[in-house]
Amino acid sequence: MSLDERLSRARVLVELGWLAEAEAETMSVLEEAHDDLGALSLFAKIKHVRGQLSQAIACWAHIHARSPHNENVMMQLRAMLQLAQDPERGASEFLVLGGFELARKPAVQLELEQAFALHHERKPDEARAAVARLAARQRGHDAQLYKVAVIAGAWLAELSGDLAAARTQLEQLGHERGYEHDLDRLFALVRVYERLGTPATIEAAAKICRHVLRELDSKGIEKISLFSQLASLERRAGRSELAAELDRAFLAGVRRRMHRPSLHELVRVAARDYLPLPLLRTLRPAGSDLPADLPRRERALAHALHGELSQARMLLADGGERLDRRYLADLAVLEGDDERAIALYLDTLSEPPEDPLVVGWLLDHPAHAAITAHWADAGHRASTRELLEAQLELDPLRPEPWRRLATLHELAGDANEAAAAASRADVLAKAAAARAAPIGRVLAAGVYHFIGKAKGLVHEVWVHRERATAGRGGTLAADDIHGNVTPEMRAAIRNTFVAVREYARAKFPAQVADLGDYTYSYKLPKEDEPSGGLSAGLPSALAFLSVFLQQPVRSAIASSGALVTEAHDAITIGRIGEADYKVKAAYHANLATLVLPLANRADLERSTLVPPEICREIVQYAADLDQAVKLVFGADVFVR
Numbered sequence: 001m002s003l004d005e006r007l008s009r010a011r012v013l014v015e016l017g018w019l020a021e022a023e024a025e026t027m028s029v030l031e032e033a034h035d036d037l038g039a040l041s042l043f044a045k046i047k048h049v050r051g052q053l054s055q056a057i058a059c060w061a062h063i064h065a066r067s068p069h070n071e072n073v074m075m076q077l078r079a080m081l082q083l084a085q086d087p088e089r090g091a092s093e094f095l096v097l098g099g100f101e102l103a104r105k106p107a108v109q110l111e112l113e114q115a116f117a118l119h120h121e122r123k124p125d126e127a128r129a130a131v132a133r134l135a136a137r138q139r140g141h142d143a144q145l146y147k148v149a150v151i152a153g154a155w156l157a158e159l160s161g162d163l164a165a166a167r168t169q170l171e172q173l174g175h176e177r178g179y180e181h182d183l184d185r186l187f188a189l190v191r192v193y194e195r196l197g198t199p200a201t202i203e204a205a206a207k208i209c210r211h212v213l214r215e216l217d218s219k220g221i222e223k224i225s226l227f228s229q230l231a232s233l234e235r236r237a238g239r240s241e242l243a244a245e246l247d248r249a250f251l252a253g254v255r256r257r258m259h260r261p262s263l264h265e266l267v268r269v270a271a272r273d274y275l276p277l278p279l280l281r282t283l284r285p286a287g288s289d290l291p292a293d294l295p296r297r298e299r300a301l302a303h304a305l306h307g308e309l310s311q312a313r314m315l316l317a318d319g320g321e322r323l324d325r326r327y328l329a330d331l332a333v334l335e336g337d338d339e340r341a342i343a344l345y346l347d348t349l350s351e352p353p354e355d356p357l358v359v360g361w362l363l364d365h366p367a368h369a370a371i372t373a374h375w376a377d378a379g380h381r382a383s384t385r386e387l388l389e390a391q392l393e394l395d396p397l398r399p400e401p402w403r404r405l406a407t408l409h410e411l412a413g414d415a416n417e418a419a420a421a422a423s424r425a426d427v428l429a430k431a432a433a434a435r436a437a438p439i440g441r442v443l444a445a446g447v448y449h450f451i452g453k454a455k456g457l458v459h460e461v462w463v464h465r466e467r468a469t470a471g472r473g474g475t476l477a478a479d480d481i482h483g484n485v486t487p488e489m490r491a492a493i494r495n496t497f498v499a500v501r502e503y504a505r506a507k508f509p510a511q512v513a514d515l516g517d518y519t520y521s522y523k524l525p526k527e528d529e530p531s532g533g534l535s536a537g538l539p540s541a542l543a544f545l546s547v548f549l550q551q552p553v554r555s556a557i558a559s560s561g562a563l564v565t566e567a568h569d570a571i572t573i574g575r576i577g578e579a580d581y582k583v584k585a586a587y588h589a590n591l592a593t594l595v596l597p598l599a600n601r602a603d604l605e606r607s608t609l610v611p612p613e614i615c616r617e618i619v620q621y622a623a624d625l626d627q628a629v630k631l632v633f634g635a636d637v638f639v640r
Contacts, residue, residue, distance in 0.1 A: 006025055008269055009272070011260075011261050011265065012261050012269045014045065014046060015261055015266075015283055019050055023043070027043070041059070042259050043059055044063070047059065064450060073147065075453055076148065077112070077116075077155055080109070084119070108138070108149075112152055115131045115134070127156050128153055128157060131156060150170075154167075155188065158191070167196065170192060174189070181211075187212075205233050212226060213226050224250060224257055227246050227247075227249045228247070230246050231247045231250060251611040254611055260286035260587070262286050266283065266285055266301075267290075267302050267305070270301050271301060274326050277333075281305055281334075300313075300315035304327070304330075313331055325348050338365065363384075364403075364404070366410075372411060376411070381408060384408055397431070398428070399426075400425075406422035439547060439552050440464055440547040441461070441543070442461045443558035444539035445583075445585050447581045447582065454581055455581070456578075456582050458558050461543045462522070462524075463520060463523075463540075465518035465519065465521075466519055466521075468518050469519075475519055476493075476497040480520065482521065482523040483523055489534075493522055496541055497520065497522070503625065511548075524536070537561060537563035538559045538562070542628065545633075549633070556591050556593065557592060557595065560576055560596060562597070573597040573599075573622055573625065573628060575597050582596070587610075592618065594618050596621055597621065598623040
């Protein structure tokens with residue numbers, strides 16, 4: 001199997017929720033091709049879904065550094081502007097490399113940071129003059145530094161509202177040898193042309209985008225965001241059909257980049273490796289288009305996933321191979337014919353190797369005489385035990401292999417081993433159910449800021465309660481807020497606690513009668529960078545409510561929103577920034593729902609970062625906490 005086929009299989013395993021198997025497959029690809037950005041991106045997704053954010057962020061940083069189409073100059077300039085706005089981080093002339101090691105910043109970087117500091121101090125003319133002097137000094141000496149200085153000057157002009165000057169500087173740079181097709185210059189020019197917004201500049205921006213897409217495509221490089229940017233330009237130019245075509249390409253590209261398998265990829269993978277049809281039918285493919293010339297088995301599987309079981313059966317019966325018979329057994333399961341399914345599944349075990357999914361289904365139905373007879377054979381029991389132990393080594397916290405191992409011991413007459421494995425399975429099943437619907441643990445959509453680059457991610461918010469000592473009940477002390485949070489956010493969390501406490505007492509008086517019997521603690525586990533801002537208000541409120549009400553929150557739902565307290569029983573949800581990055585984060589993490597402020601709907605409808613189809617798939621809007629509570633805890637939460 002090729003590396004691409006193995007990665008395709010891993011993507012489908014992630015979609016099924018089999019993260020341990022997907023991670024093992026992806027790691028094996030990376031061991032053979034450690035520089036494969038697609039494999040590294042998929043590995044980052046798996047870590048993101050599992051909540052292992054430090055590893056996911058490290059992968060993303062590596063990918064950003066090596067991506068051939070990044071706007072590297074603008075990333076550098078945005079980083080310098082951020083440092084200029086944060087004197088504590090940017091004032092030093094040294095960079096911290098790690099431990100006690102320091103490196104002196106290049107003189108040019110210091111000059112640019114000083115220019116951005118002038119801009120931040122509302123001295124735009126002085127800032128632009130400083131950058132112009134730097135560009136003049138580097139011209140003819142260092143081509144890269146000269147380019148950076150010119151683009152910095154154009155950006156400062158743009159930030160100051162002088163779009164004509166920004167355009168002139170970038171166009172003049174394009175007349176100089178070596179910069180005609182420079183991507184950093186072209187992307188900056190497109191942004192300025194878009195902002196100018198005249199028919200001529202819109203046409204010029206579209207022409208540049210089309211040129212860059214062709215050039216990148218000829219090199220096998222894909223820049224998905226360009227499809228959306230060009231679609232917007234074509235629509236503004238009145239070419240709506242072309243814009244719609246580009247929108248479709250953008251949607252397909254985002255789904256591909258997020259490793260969300262299409263129907264074609266599902267059937268292609270399942271035609272090579274057995275994946276139970278009942279499970280595949282629970283998935284929502286990212287795109288349903290299929291080529292006209294599908295091979296026989298892929299065609300059969302497509303019919304089965306569309307519910308056309310008789311057509312699927314005829315095509316599978318024409319094959320007769322072991323994999324075809326396994327899918328025929330799946331069809332029997334879907335039709336409720338367990339007798340036929342058992343006979344077909346057992347037939348496929350008649351020769352090695354055993355398939356763990358087939359073995360699992362049969363051991364989940366041990367009362368049938370044919371199943372008992374199969375594992376009456378000591379050789380069959382030994383090989384199946386090896387198979388189950390291999391699964392446990394891969395993921396020891398999954399209850400199903402323990403349950404099946406208990407059944408195997410029971411069929412062998414070993415009651416003690418069976419009881420021990422069954423007990424382990426029960427404990428793990430309860431733990432898995434608690435993880436799927438935890439109390440006091442809520443997912444929040446946030447944004448991680450690399451140097452000059454933003455990336456959406458999903459992280460947890462934890463709230464816990466303990467029995468209070470006398471006089472301390474119903475409180476959240478300052479030292480009970482844990483995590484890398486700014487002082488402003490620490491104050492906001494305490495304000496949220498007080499507001500939600502009074503809201504809960506007004507809306508759920510019976511359910512929270514014991515609220516004052518406990519003290520509460522709050523933890524924000526995302527510690528890679530200081531967390532600030534107000535967008536964690538909504539997930540924090542939901543976490544507090546989950547503990548107050550002792551109601552779980554599904555692990556497939558996240559939220560983001562600022563809270564505005566209107567009265568003791570009325571809390572509205574205010575608009576947040578970077579909502580499109582948060583939608584991408586939720587989609588990347590394979591979540592079912594993201595709750596966002598209603599005030600952000602218009603932003604997302606205009607966004608060029610996330611396709612509107614994805615917003616419609618996963619985003620639910622709430623104008624106030626009442627609406628958010630119904631979305632998260634159920635529509636009948638106020639009348640239970």
